[in-house]
Amino acid sequence: MVTSRDVQEIVEKLSSDKVKAREEGIKLLSTWLEGEKSYRFCKFIGLNTAKLRPDEVPHSETWPFLISILMKSASLEISSSKRRNPKMIYAKTLRIVVQRAEDAKCSGKILPLSSVVKPLFNHVWDVLSNVPSFQSEYGILLRNLLSVRDYSVQMRKRIYCNLVFLYIEKVEVSLNGKNISNCTSKEEVFRYILTLHSLLKYPPGDYPDNVREDIVKGFVRICSFIREEGKISRKLVECINTYLLNDGPNLGSQLFDIHNAMQQFVFRSWLTTHDRVLKDSLVFYARIQLNLMRGADDRCLLVEQLLDVVCKDLDQGSMYSTSMLRGDGNKDDKLGALSSSQCGLVELAAVLFYRACLNTTRASLREKRVKREPAAVILREALMKGRWLWSAAFCSLTRNYHTRICKDLFLYWFEGICMCFDRILNSANVDRTYDGLLWTLRSLQELSYVLLLPNSRMETSSMASSTLNESIHGWKLLWSTIVHGLPIFSNINALVDAALVLLSNITSNDFVNTCVIPQDVWDLQFFKRPTSTSILYFFSCYFSRKDSHADLRDILHLRKNLLRATVCHLNWKGNSMLNEQMILLIAGAMYALCVGYVPFTQCFKEVPLVHNCFDFIDTQDDSHKFEDPKQQCLLEFMDCSLEVLTEINKISKAEVSEVKICPHVRVPPEISDQLLHEMENSILGTLADEEIKERGLPDTFLICSLLSNLLYGYFFTRKMNVSFCSKLSQYLQLMLDNAVRIIQEDSDLRAFSCLGCDPTCDDMGPLVSSMHCFLSSPIFNQLRDQNLMGFVPFDELIQSVERLLKAFVNLYESYSQHLMNLQSDAIMQAMAATDSIQSSCPNDSSKSRIMDIELDVNDDSKDVDSLPVSKKVGSDVSSSSEKWKMGMISLISSFFSASALAWDILFKLMEKENDPKICGKILYHLCQHPLWSSSGKFIDLVNVMNDIIIEQVKLKLACDNVLIATHTLLNNLSSLDDDGKDKCGLYLTEGETEQCFLSLGKVVHKLSEIDLDWFGRVKLIDCICNLVLLHPQIGQTMIEQLFLMLKDMDYRVRLFLARRIGVLFQTWDGHEELFQDICLNFGVQMVVYSKGKVIDAKEVLAAGPQPQPIMETVVVTLMHLALQSEKIELEAVFMICVISAIDPCHRELVCMVLNKISRELQYMNRTKYLEELLGSILFCWVACGVNLAALVETRHLFLPDAEPGHFLQYCCPWLLPALLINENSSDLNWVAKVTCQPLTALMKNHFTSIFSVSMALHCSKKLGSQKGTLVLQSSILHFAQISEKERDKLIKRHMVSIVSCVLSLCSCSSNAIPPLFSRETVSLEIQTIVDGFLDLDDNHACASVVDKVNIFRPDRVFMFLVEIHYKIAAASHYRHKCHRLAGIEVLISILGQRVAVLSTSNYLFNLIGSLIECHALQDQCCRIFSALLLHFKNNLSVDVASMLGEQLQFLVSKLVACCIPSKTKESCDSTASQAISLLRMLTVDSDSSLYDYIKELEPFPELKIFNEISKFHEELCHSYSIRDHLLKLVKKSHYLPPRFLLSSLQALHKKLLNIETFQRGGKAEVLFKDKNWHGDHEIVHAVWKLVHMCGSDDASEVRELVSDFISRVGAGDPYSVVFHLPVEISHIRLGKSIDISRAMEVSSDMDACISEELLVVLMRILMKYLMDDSVKIVDMASQTLCGILSTERGQCALQSFDSYQKSLIEVHSKGVNSELVENLLLDQDRKSKAEAISLEKSSVWETDGKTLEIWICPLVYSLVVYCNDVILRLCQDIILFKGEVAELLLPSIFVNISTRKDLEVDLHKLICLQLKEHIFTESNKLMKSIQVVLNCLNELRIRHVLERFSSVPSRCEVSKNSRPSDYSSKTRFPPAKARESAVVSSASEKLPSSWEKVSSSFLTYL
Helix, strand or coil, rough: CCCCCHHHHHHHHHHHCCHHHHHHHHHHHHHCCCCCHHHHHHHHHHHHHHHCCCCCCCCCCHHHHHHHHHHHHHHHHHCCCCCCCCCCCHHHHHHHHHHHHHHHHHCEEECCCCCCCCHHHHHHHHHHHHHHHHHHEEEEHHHHHCCCCCHCCCCCHHHHHHHHHHHHHHHHHHHHHHHHCCCHHHHHHHHHHHHHHHHHHHHCCCHHHCCCCCHHHHHHHHHHEEEEEEEEHHHHHHEEEEHHHHHHHHHHCCHHHHHHHHHHHHHHHHCCCCCCCHHHHHHHHHHHHHCCCCCCHHHHHHHHHHHHHHHHHHHHHHHCCCCCCCCCCCCCCCCCCCCHHHHHHHHHHHHHHHHHHHCCCCHHHHHCCCCHHHHHHHHHHHHCCHHHHHHHHHHHHEEEECCCCHHHHHHHHHHHHHHHHHHHHHHHHHCEHHHHHHHHHHHHHHHHHHHHHCCCCCCCCHHCCCHHHHHHHHHHHHHHHHHHHCCCCCCCHHHHHHHHHHHHHHCCCCCCCCCCCHHHHHCCCCHHCCCCHHHHHHHHHHHCCCCCCCCCCHHHHHHHHHHHHHHHHHCCCCCCCHHHHHHHHHHHHHHHHHHHCCCCCHHHCCCCCCCCHHHCCCCCCCCEEEEEHHHHHHHHHHHCCHHHCCCCCCCCCCCCCCCCCCCCCCCHHHHHHHHHHHHHHHHHHHCCCCCCHHCHHHHHHHHCCCHHHEEEEEEEEHCCCHHHHHHHHHHHHHHHHHHHHHHHCCCCCCHHHHCCCCCCCCCCCCHHHHHHHHHHHHHHHHHCCCCCCCCCHEEEEHHHHHHHHHHHHHHHHHHHHHHHHHHHHHHHHHHHHHHHHCCCCCHHHHHHHHCCHHHHHHCCCCCCCHHCCCCCCCCCHHHHHHHHHHHHHHHCCCHHHHHCCCHHHHHHHHHHHCHHHHHHHHHHHHHHHHCCCCHHHHHHHHHHHHHHHHHHHHHCCCCCCHHHHHHHHHHHHHHHCCHHHHCCCCCCCCCHHHHHHHHHHHHHHHHHCCCCCCCHHHHHHHHHHHHHHHHHHHHHHHHHHHHHHHCCCCHHHHHHHHCCCCCHHHHCEEEEEHHHHHCCCCCCCCEEECCCCEHHEEEEEEHHCCCCCCCHHHHHHHHHHHCCCCCHHHHHHHHHHHHHHHHHHHHHHHHHHHHHHHHHHHCCCCHHHHHHHHHHHHHHHHCCCCCHHHHCHHHHHHHHCCCCHHHHHHHHHHHHHHHHHHHHHHHHHHHHHCCCCCHHHHHHHHHHHHHHHHHHHHHHCCHHHHHHHHHHHHHHHHHHCCCCCHHHHHHCCCCCHHHHHHHHHHHHHCCCCCCCCCCHHHHHHHHHHHHCCCCCCCHCCCCCCCCCCCCCCCHHHHHHHHHHHHHHHHCCCCHHHHHHHHHHHHHHHHHHHHHCCCCHHHHHHHHHHHCCCCCCHHHHHHHHHHHHHCCCCCCCCCCHHHHHHHHHHHHHHHHHHHCCCCCCCCCCHHHHHHHHHHHHHHHHCCHHHHHHHHCCCCCCCCCCCHHHHHHHEEEEEEEHHHHHHHHHHHHHHHHHHHHHHHHHHHHHHHHHHHHHHHHHHHCCCCCCCCCCCCHHHHHHHHHHHHHHHHHCCCCCCHHHHHHHHHHCCCCCCCHHHHHCCCHHHHHHHHCCCCCCCCCCCCCCCCCCCHHHHHHHHHHHHHHCCCCCCCHHHHHHHHHHHHHHCCCCHCCCCCCCHHHHHHHHHHHCCCCHHHHHHHHHHHHHHHHHCCCCCCCHHHHHHHCCCCHHHHHHHHHHHHHHCCCCCCCHHHCCCHCCCCHHHHHHHHHHHHHHHHHHCCCCCCCHHHHHHHHHHHHHCCCCCHHHHHHHHHHHHHHHHHHEEEEEEEECCCCCCHHHCCCCCCCCCCCCCCHHHHHHHHHCCCCCHHHHHHCCCCCCCCCCCC
């Protein structure tokens, strides 16, 4: 028995000043620490230590005091033994005491050494640095202390640095050459490396920043001494891996220094070593380096080095395969399994090929290469050979990196596999080695996830049609091969599973129409006994296809057999087969077989349905992840590739999940009813035979889960059998009640084995998993809050679940009560055994070997040296009980989905629990589920967290549990939707909300005051940002903390903050001030140009180079800021570009950053994006004094592949004004030198931009405006060497260009950065320029220009608008479009009443109407509309009314949408009020001339704001006729722009539906007079004429509307659509007399031309294109009209238009102008030569995979080049883009070409040949192409007839109906008359002699 006197005796002797007394004391203590005395002594000290309060000084009978006195004794021994070695007993005893104190069986207190650990570390450092003989014992002591995180964090950073340097030096000295001479010294070296590894693995928080460089240098020196393999080299590599993993992201370029030192050893040992552990460490090292290296050059070198060795490893590994004899099932489990070493190699290979293929495209693979084959080709060849380890690597590559690699590469690899799959299958069958086949199937599985399944990032529909067809063919071929191969390997389970999963993925894709499976395959044994997840998954996918029930004769028999197999062969009584996957899939397969629909698709996404061949990598369970979440975070930040650094993580708000009822079942009801009846009988029969009481709990809950899923499926598919559902529900309750009984009756703790979880066993997995499976059933998750379960007693089910919850809670509490006794008994037994072991060991230095097991490792061992440093004896019992309790907490937390009681129950358990780890686990689950019953409970939870922090801080313990819980809580609160916020109770009243978040804010604030490591700071950032989002006022107090972390010493912290910093800009205004604060807190000197501060380049260069890792995170931060705020976008992008210019090592990152920004802002590439900012960037560049040579060096950012001179020419419009304004003459001369142009010539060439910018600056009247004045008055004269008169002449000559340029300088901002200026400045500048530099007063400054020089002529205004439109189209994002719209606002104000010109206002309405859909632009668009309408208010002509009426429906629909708030956008009062005002102007307050158009508007929404307008509209509609509306719309439908047509059709359809609704209520007898559509031939004909609009690719919405109209009129006369009947044709062509003698307008060298009627049609279509969505089409249409109207024929055709139409297009006419026409034709010639499309190429004529437009446009474009008709040649450009025009003019082109005899090529023969080969062939599936060509041949036939019967054969006599007969009906079928011409063989109707008869007499029309 140990007494206080015994302890005091030891203390007194150890405290003595005499050496002998101390020696006696140390020996006495050693005696107490041996044998049976040890337990009693340690227990006595431990109990006394446990009684200590946190603030109490340890007394003499505690561990801290004993260790303190031992440290003092050891120090005295060292100081007294100057001529001898100190006695080892001191070191050994101290080490044993520390280990005993930390032993769970002895301590009695968690972390008993907390109060003494800091001086203990100091003492260890003093001893290790001075006493060599104590190295061994103190090294073990140090490693033990470091392994406890709460101890290691208390080590002073100085002590840590000293220890690291000490051991690096020791290792280096020991390895240096001759120092290793015997076994003992090797052991010492290994001890040093072991301790160094512990120091690097367990640093005190973060690695101190000042040691990083020295650690790297130390490793570099150490690596140079590594010569041979063995445990030393093995441990050194592990040591380096640990350091790289923990601190690699901070090393930057130093990573390559380490690799340079390591590479010789790495690659020498890679292929020769037989040490598996060393090889694994080398593989892991290579993977870490590949992930961490960011520089392109370093990375490419490493990739090349690794590619050789890894490929050899993959080849060598693929040679070893699992051979299987027929029927040998013993090796089936081993087939396809990877060892841990193979898995490491596969993961490395995946990273390696990702890096190697990152910038590879399929096109680049075709280029000739001198060096090695590209990695993509090497991989493809290996896949084609079926090498299994290569395929495994490919699986990993596809799974992990498919979003980052070009899609074409995956198709390239897929095609290679498809080509050789049949050979791989046959080879596997012959050789009986199936690894290659299995992994090939798994590779195809991964490809199917990427290329086929709907949730894939790569949309199949986005592929080119030819590529899509090839891909579909490949999948079909695979399907056929696998299905026919299934019987061959049906006895090999792994192959069957892989094949079925692949087939399931193929059949799930809508693009691939799979074939029916033969009956002999269904007869295979595994289908008769579906006991694997893959078979059930296949049933679910295959039988839920749309066409899986095509054959009704066989469907019932097959489905019934498979259903019986699924139900009857289910092993109800077995536990081994059932799991969460099986439960979901069994129910899914049953419903797929019965009703053809799977109701659990959402659950499929959450549960992995397919066995992951890499699952074994992650062997840690959830509890382990909870204990060390830092490890997971480490792996997340390990990938530092530029692609990852520049990722944009979009934080999306929670989506509201609604239960969607299956609208219909896919199996016919007569069959599905039989199948469901069969299923019900089978299930009830099985349940009737079930012995409930014999079932274990895990199995019970799995069956409960299956029954729950069956109930949910019945509800989901609307197949509600109340009787069956009630029986299932009753049985479900019986099973739950039985589970409660088992738990309640087995009070004896030994009976816990019935739970499958003995307290002495830590395996809670089966029970927790099965319970989670049951409670996560959709019956609880999705139906609980909906009154949809009336056919099931749902409340009773919930009550049963709650009884089960209470039973588990009682079990947990009773177990906790008995735990201490159970633990004590186990401890006594374990202690006796341990004491006997220790007493048998001699008391010498060799005893320490037991405590350092790694030193017993020989060189031939495997994994032993990776074991823990020491294992605490007696900790097994506490560990198992802890795991049991952790499992129970996880189990209880599963009840959150089913019971509202769970949260309160778990909270009470936390209050009773004493174990901090268990408390942390409970706290985590409470925060994970925000289901507290009131705000008071929430505050209680936060108070508990607050108390834990206070307690932990007092005990000097880490607060990780609270930090993780707080992070989880804030994450969940920020993701709540409106429904979730209502339920959580925090938002009921403003006071409660304030109080709750105030409490939570205090917790976050306390956490921020703790010294956290990098992982803790990452979590803290997330907490603060979420708090800012949730409650900005409270979050604002933490902003300073965020700013401080911008210059954090850890890369990962800065990177994470960079990704979250945008939250501040989402929450608050004042973005400029926020941006300045952020820039100030970066901690590095940078070039800055902002409104508040300018830092020029000289200051930055003087500060010297900045650390590369810091600058990288700065660039990433600026990227996120640029994306978050348009207000500081320019400043951020400018800073990014300057960083690239100053430091070349950042250029690759900057390129990727700018690419990412451009993609996020919807730009095609960064060049297009930077064009929007280029002017301002260059002005900032010059203003900040950044070197122009650096600008040229970074030209690839702005203009890839540009030469310096060309790039500067590109920049000159903005660069020259900037240099002149900043008076930088030296740079001006440098620019002239580089561009190889005289400076005077540069000035004159760019006079427009120089004058425009300088004049704007002069007119701005702001600080610096005098610089603009100086340029205008002197600088431009000096550098251009011109006089004032010459300057004025240049101004007059370039006046129109200057006005256009000035309009492009307009900005929405009042404080824009030059060369952009405010609207007021731009308006004043234009007035000043146009009106002759008059001294304008203030009143005139706000009015329109006088414009005596007629600058704003209508045609010029149209040109200005086109140019602005181009700029709007180029600005893909609204933040840039708004500046272009500002130019339109200025133009409208400048024009004044001139804006009422019809062509101008029409263009403006059309342009702004297309932009108003963008929410951010609605205010601006409404202002423009308002300004336009005000000009019309008092001057509404008939033509203006027609223009407004034509656009009214479209405009009103857009304005109505602006007024309606939606869930996706916040309603803006200002926008809504503006829109309502505009709607009133267009309706209630409009002129009566618009009333007929207003009647046609669709009904207004039933909202209060529309009441007045709706009432007015309804009053007008009393005289409305829907019949007249339809006829009128159809009549003008050909000439309406698509969006106008769609909106008009939608309005018509809604009015029709509205009237029908009234009619059903008996209220519309007066309104709906024309309701008999079937009998109205005009209506029927009009509706069927709408069919022509359904042919285009983007007409899906139109098709739906037209189909509904057709359903109302009936089939009518379908022949009028399908055929062009002879009578109709003759009416069109021959009904009017053909005046053969009529003279037609022809050129002197032309014999053929288009008719006047066709020309009018063409002009009407071109007039429609003036309102096209594409500005390019508008511009082309304008140019084409201009050319046509410059001819006499065009002027004649213009006379057939009414005044409104004339007003729209005569602006493009300047009268007959042959010179203009000639110039246009010359331009067309130049373009056609530059873009030559040869008619000899088959690709021009081929129709395969093409739509009509894609086929006809290039073909007609290539034909029109050979025409000599002016009109046809003028249409050349528009033909290439508009299939409508191409189809219209093709017959005329054929006719024109047929008359030409002067062509160098035999065009007639060529055309005939191509038509034979590509059009008139059975392989041509584009039937419309046949119809179009037959139309052309028909025109040729008509011409031939006219020539024969004409009295003037040389003249062109073409009927007015040269327009193709099918123009008004775009059908797939050729006209009857064309068919007639095709079969006519009469000699009297031959084609022109030079043309062959290419059409066959067997053409099929239908």
